[in-house]
Amino acid sequence: MNLFNEYENKNIYFLLNYLNRVSNGDNAPMTADAIAEFLLGESQDLTSPEIVDLILNREPELRHQLRLLSKDKENAMQISDLLHDEIDPVNLPIYPTFADRSWLYFILTDPKARLFFHSPVAYEELLAELEEEFSPLRPEIIDMRRLSSTQEYPEEYCSNFREIVFRIRKHQYMCIDDTDYLPLRLVYHDDDDSFSLLAFNVSSNDLSELWLSQITHIENSTYINFEKAHPEDSPEAFESALFEKHKASMPIQVEVIRTRISSFGKPEPSDALDRFSHLFANYDTIAYENETSNLIAEITYYDFQYNDLLRRLLMLGRYVRVIGPDAVRDNIIEILRGKPLS
Amino acid sequence: MANKNVHGFLNEIEDYSTFRRIVRDVFLCGYHTPTELSQLPGIDIKERSVRDLLRRLDNYMNSNEFDSEMHLSSHKLPNRKTDKVSRRFLVDSYKYTYNYLASTYMQHTITQSDIIFFMYFLVLMVHEDYDPFEFTLEDYTDILYDFYDDIGESLPLSISQIRAKMDELVDLGILACKANTYSVHESFLEHPIFNSSSQTAQTNLADLKVLLTFFCNTAAISAPGFLLSNKVQLTERFWGIPAENADIRMQYPQNLFFAENARFQNILDDDVVWFLAQAITAHQVVSYDYHTERSSTCDLLLPIKIVCDTTWGRQYLFGYSYKLHGFTMRRIDKLDNAAHAEMNEARKYSFLNSPSDENLESQLNACYEAYISGAFTVSGGGSEQKLQKVILHFAFDNSPFSQSLRQKLLQAVSEDRLTANGDYSYDCQFSVASAHEMLPWINSFGSYVTVDSASDETFYNEYLRNNRETLALYESV
Numbered sequence: 140m141n142l143f144n145e146y147e148n149k150n151i152y153f154l155l156n157y158l159n160r161v162s163n164g165d166n167a168p169m170t171a172d173a174i175a176e177f178l179l180g181e182s183q184d185l186t187s188p189e190i191v192d193l194i195l196n197r198e199p200e201l202r203h204q205l206r207l208l209s210k211d212k213e214n215a216m217q218i219s220d221l222l223h224d225e226i227d228p229v230n231l232p233i234y235p236t237f238a239d240r241s242w243l244y245f246i247l248t249d250p251k252a253r254l255f256f257h258s259p260v261a262y263e264e265l266l267a268e269l270e271e272e273f274s275p276l277r278p279e280i281i282d283m284r285r286l287s288s289t290q291e292y293p294e295e296y297c298s299n300f301r302e303i304v305f306r307i308r309k310h311q312y313m314c315i316d317d318t319d320y321l322p323l324r325l326v327y328h329d330d331d332d333s334f335s336l337l338a339f340n341v342s343s344n345d346l347s348e349l350w351l352s353q354i355t356h357i358e359n360s361t362y363i364n365f366e367k368a369h370p371e372d373s374p375e376a377f378e379s380a381l382f383e384k385h386k387a388s389m390p391i392q393v394e395v396i397r398t399r400i401s402s403f404g405k406p407e408p409s410d411a412l413d414r415f416s417h418l419f420a421n422y423d424t425i426a427y428e429n430e431t432s433n434l435i436a437e438i439t440y441y442d443f444q445y446n447d448l449l450r451r452l453l454m455l456g457r458y459v460r461v462i463g464p465d466a467v468r469d470n471i472i473e474i475l476r477g478k479p480l481s
Numbered sequence: 482m483a484n485k486n487v488h489g490f491l492n493e494i495e496d497y498s499t500f501r502r503i504v505r506d507v508f509l510c511g512y513h514t515p516t517e518l519s520q521l522p523g524i525d526i527k528e529r530s531v532r533d534l535l536r537r538l539d540n541y542m543n544s545n546e547f548d549s550e551m552h553l554s555s556h557k558l559p560n561r562k563t564d565k566v567s568r569r570f571l572v573d574s575y576k577y578t579y580n581y582l583a584s585t586y587m588q589h590t591i592t593q594s595d596i597i598f599f600m601y602f603l604v605l606m607v608h609e610d611y612d613p614f615e616f617t618l619e620d621y622t623d624i625l626y627d628f629y630d631d632i633g634e635s636l637p638l639s640i641s642q643i644r645a646k647m648d649e650l651v652d653l654g655i656l657a658c659k660a661n662t663y664s665v666h667e668s669f670l671e672h673p674i675f676n677s678s679s680q681t682a683q684t685n686l687a688d689l690k691v692l693l694t695f696f697c698n699t700a701a702i703s704a705p706g707f708l709l710s711n712k713v714q715l716t717e718r719f720w721g722i723p724a725e726n727a728d729i730r731m732q733y734p735q736n737l738f739f740a741e742n743a744r745f746q747n748i749l750d751d752d753v754v755w756f757l758a759q760a761i762t763a764h765q766v767v768s769y770d771y772h773t774e775r776s777s778t779c780d781l782l783l784p785i786k787i788v789c790d791t792t793w794g795r796q797y798l799f800g801y802s803y804k805l806h807g808f809t810m811r812r813i814d815k816l817d818n819a820a821h822a823e824m825n826e827a828r829k830y831s832f833l834n835s836p837s838d839e840n841l842e843s844q845l846n847a848c849y850e851a852y853i854s855g856a857f858t859v860s861g862g863g864s865e866q867k868l869q870k871v872i873l874h875f876a877f878d879n880s881p882f883s884q885s886l887r888q889k890l891l892q893a894v895s896e897d898r899l900t901a902n903g904d905y906s907y908d909c910q911f912s913v914a915s916a917h918e919m920l921p922w923i924n925s926f927g928s929y930v931t932v933d934s935a936s937d938e939t940f941y942n943e944y945l946r947n948n949r950e951t952l953a954l955y956e957s958v
Contacts, residue, residue, distance in 0.1 A: 238755065242703060246696040255692040261674040261685045268672060275758040281702060282849075284858045285791040286893040286922070304691055307737050324575070326739040327699055329791060331892040337739060382575045396954075414921075417794045441575065446885045456924040457950040472955050474882070475948075477928030 244269040245276035250290055254300045288332045302357050303336055310374045312360035318342055319360040323378055339381060346385055348443050390437040392462040393452065397433055411458035418451045575739060615664040618644055695738060701789040702754060756819055757798055760784050766829060768822040772815050780804050781822055783829060786849045790859045797859055799849055801832050808852050810859060855914035862914040869916040869940055872933035875926065877905040886926055916940035920947060
């Protein structure tokens, strides 16, 4: 593993590529020299067992050479070209391991899994196939504790979900309640197990957030797809500019209070930091320590995340203090006091 | 089924548990000096090694040269007296739609077993007789002999070594073994629902890819199987389906989701969870070290259930502790050195009434149900749990924030529990084993909720004190 650790996954491609070459009719067993040449880019005068040994025993010399190889862009490009041009695609079996399949079985038992499959038959067949295996990750030994969860999604919800996924992929507009939208991203809300959609609203010429549970019927829009509506623009650039516009100009600055007073009246460490880092794992956050050893965190966010952000800050109660900007701090105080600041 | 891939993973990542702690402490909170880190509880390594680990982590995170912005930045802030380093994940949910740690894990946890797989498979595939793919150990040894003979070299492995490698492939699920005959385990991707040139098969495969992308970032439990989504993409590629933006590096799927990135902890713990899940299934007693702020203790426990608290992204292990002589809920991220422990049946099930093979599962489940029944999230009690009453009054107004809270309330609390007084006002009542656990949820409603004074007295006082202290933070304003 150390061997591969250092060169990213692309080295897997080296091996796959080799497998491909062999299985593509280059039937004579590859000589050790060819393997070495393949792995190292030049003839090495090594025997096969040496190569196997080198790889299995993680010989430093080979690692060093591989490292050089993977750093060499030109070489990397050649491999890339090989992959695409010289080699005909073959049905190379890439086996999901036992753990892979076990995990897949676990996620397929989640009610959300059905949302993704156009074909209920495919879903059922896949589940049945994996069910036969003995997976350690069985739903009956795992209890998910969440405040609310959806046990079953209505058929309409499922088909809307798939329709939206399809339209996001194809940059296709859609029409909901006589308004045209270009769907951009699906947002999953972990706390209540629900989805919303971030979409470009044509009438308001801006970003809108729609709750999937409230979308009833999706129709085709008169603007067929992005390419037709904006021939000179790329969807990625358009989307990126739109989101950039919604990024808050000032990060919210908060202080995370890392001590609490114990029942004996002494200060002791709290797990505020742990909780904070979980709640704000979705936000771009930079953190540093202040003079009192508390943590100052600067949270950057998109404006449509604002309500969620406030709720997360409130959840942390006395372990977090909003320092600025003033408007956000005042807003928090108003919510805590239940009356407007005079 | 053994769990070689997990063992492999643990063996191969040097100092893995330390690595895990450091990821948590530095890359999530990022405020320690290497000296401080080497002194944290549970980290038993020299300062120099900590520096090495930090460097390794930096390399891991920054190794993707194609995404120059995807950097974990480490920089000193101006006017700081100490040399404490601040780091952060750049987790802009719009731009980076894959889980930072998941992808690090994905790219850097190829085990020796993976290499064995590729190398041995390679040897198999070059042989003309490998179809149909069913063989005994002897057949395979012959194949290997022939292979080495062809190239004029001697076989570098003994029969027992070959057998061991084959067993590893079986453990990994690559080969199936029945009555001494090995066959290649049919991959579900080979299934006709995926593997054909028909439009339906391609749609199925595309659906599977989206499913994997989504769950890779959100599933509360992960397995050491995060390579799966990559494998599906590789398969797609070798089937000749054109991949978008084909490139030598791992491709990240098209951005369909506004990323949910809160699953880091699970990803770091998944090898332990995997081990524990297997122990639960096999009713095996496990021993482990448990680290808290103040102390580290060893424990001996019969694991019964894995419990995920989604609010705080924590995973717990519920089981019977032979040290505490009672049921307990342990945080998985705080346990270390988990291993199987031998124990005779009589002692193992001493806490059950006349256990038998037939009623074992249901008895153990009943123990869990009794414990968790009074829990708001995970803090339950034993069979004699005392419940605390909590009465809440909600009063919302027209503001968008207030309305979003109202929505959250309606989703979280079932209708039969809520009494509506007019449009925006609700009452509800809970009886829970630990009202303390409800506090963050109650806090999230700010002053739109009040706790009734008829609630459990201890909790009511805690709630008042908490409110006082929170407001005190802003007193000068």
